[in-house]
Amino acid sequence: MIKFEKVRWKNFLSTGNQFTEIDLNRNETTLIIGENGAGKSTVLDALCFSLFGKPFRTISKSQLVNTVNAMETVVEIEFSISSRRYKVIRGIKPNKFEIWQNDKMLNQEANNRDYQKILEQQILKLNYRSFTQVVILGSSTFVPFMQLKAKFRREVVEDLLDIKIFSMMNMILKQRLKDLVIELQEIEYNYKLSGEKISMQESYIENIKNNAGIIIKEKQSNYDNNFVELNKKINNKKELEKTQKTLFESVTDQINIESKDVKLKDLRSTLIEKQKEKDKMIAFFEKHDDCPVCTQDIPKDFKSEMITTKEKEKKEIVNGLTKMEEELDKTQSRLSEIVKVTNEIQDNSIQIAQLNTSIKELEKFQERLSNEITELEKSTVNNSDEEKLKVLKEEFDGIEKNRKDLKEEKVYKEASRAMLQDTGIKTKIIKQYLPIMNQLINKYLASMEFYVNFTLDENFDETIKSRFRDNFNYASFSEGEKMRIDLALLFTWRAIAKMKNSTNTNLLILDEIFDSSLDSAGTDEFLKILNTLEGENVFVISHKQDVLVDKFKHTLKFEKNKNFSKMVVA
Secondary structure, rough: EEEEEEEEEEEEEEEEOOOOOOOOOOEEEEEEEEEEEEEEEEEHHHHHHHOOOOOOOOOOOOEEEOOOOOOOEEEEEEEEEEEEEEEEEEEEOOOEEEEOOOOOOOOOOOOOHHHHHHHHHHHHHHOOHHHHHHEOOOOOOOOOOOOHHHHHHHHHHHHHHHHHHHHHHHHHHHHHHHHHHHHHHHHHHHHHHHHHHHHHHOOOOOOOOOHHHHHHHHHHHHHHHHHHHHHHHHHHHHHHHHHHHHHHHHHHOHHHHHHHHHHHHHHHHHHHHHHHHHHHHHHHHOOOOOOOOOOOEOHHHHHHHHHHHHHHHHHHHHHHHHHHHHHHHHHHHHHHHHHHHHHHHHHHHHHHHHHHHHHHHHHHHHHHHHHHHHHHHHHHOOOOOOHHHHHHHHHHHHHHHHHHHHHHHHHHHHHHHHHHOOOHHHHHHHHHHHHHHHHHHHHHHHHHOOOOEEEEEOOOOOOEOOOOOEOOOOOHHHHHHHHHHHHHHHHHHHHHHHHOOOOEEOOEEEEEOOOOOOOOHHHHHHHHHHHHHOOOOEEEEEOOHHHHHHHOOEEEEEEOOOOOOEEEEO
16 A cells, blocks of 8 residues: 655745645545635646656646746655655755655666655556546546547556566566567577588588597586486476475455455445444334324334344444454455465566576587587598488487477467466456455445446446436536546546556645536535545545535645745645
8 A cells, every 4th residue: 555645835836936735645635725726636636746757747747847936846745655654845946856665765877757656666656547547536637437448448457456467477478479470589599500411411521639538528517417406396396386386276266255355345244234234223113202294103112122223233244243253354364365375476477487598508508518529429430421410410419309499388388478478467366356346336326316327348448327218328427427437437447546546646635626517415425425535534625615614624825925936734
């Protein structure tokens, strides 16, 4: 989980030479208010610029520099991932890009593009597009998930499901195939050349030098040492493959456990709601001696009986919840074990691949030494054309075997690459999670009193049905309805991120969603959802100060004074 702590900036857009700092992990809900142009949306640009080198809004880099001070633009962000603390510093005039981990700056030898890849791929493990889909929902330059191109939708989901590793493996395999084709071209040339030598029965006899015996002895020593090393690596490979098989067998229940985890969480939510219903009914009978509707007295015996019955039902629910939490703890523990095993499998796969490369190299070297020794030994006995022809045929057989092995390897790698492409294993994983995604989307839509059946397919195209219209799409709805869909998708992606522990963060920023697209009823329903979020810091940027200020635990106000934006605690 990415835990964002603080963001600060100065000489950035309309902000002056004094740092403006926002604590991102202080309050569960924060309302950011201010007049148009006061700078309340600057936090979005500061966040995106600090992490990805570009603002949230469509603003050029040169426009980010405060026009009055015209220099020393600095944006800093602090966050933590597990036990590691990070700080990213970016500056303009002068340019600056620093990544600090646990108070130590990471090596800056790489260029800015490679340095950014380290931040996105190795630390954050998400890019700009995925970040905005999970953390930010805006009303202007933000592009909702349903308006993204198909390939970008898929990219977001791959980040959420943490399956981009397969894309990286595919790229590596693609390069290996390219190298293999070049190697095959070379061996085809040698194969043809060796055949020509045999056909021509070329007579090549090398006179043995006085030190032929010493040369043979040296080559034999190399051969023996190489043989020992080769057997060592082969044994290491066998042990790793045995371990790998055991590890794969130990995680065959992964999909079932993940599915069970989701079902348990859903059931827990259902039981909690039922418990609340029982509490409500018990409270009703305890507080009321007559019916508020018909005003008739409620008999004491009936009240007592109902309270006893509901208390008993509540006790059963509480007992069920206790057992449910125990089972959920077991499931979470198992999921943690599966993650550890999966990481170990990946490490072992890399080691096996490295050993395969080393073994092939050692085998080639061994074969060459053997041929050289054989040639030298035979040369001492017989230098005839017939003996040389025999040596040439042995060389040809070796080339032919190598040629066959490379062709088989090429077929294997082509098949492996086919599995790693978008239509292979990644699509299979996505299909497994689609029902969960669709269930969550419809759950959040219903929470906002938007009763439609929303379904995403494996290509992330939508099918939407209602009681009144069938088979219509996102573009068919009003702006308010689109906003409800965007919100449902946002919360779904965050739920999936938490489930997979991929792009999970403690931060959610909503920019002016209450100001245009959501009506009063939609606003109330959405605020109910916000109040159910746990462990998250929600920032809402809005003009509706009078309506919303009493609904948030903390308020920040931005004002503009003498052309400079300033933040005050409202």
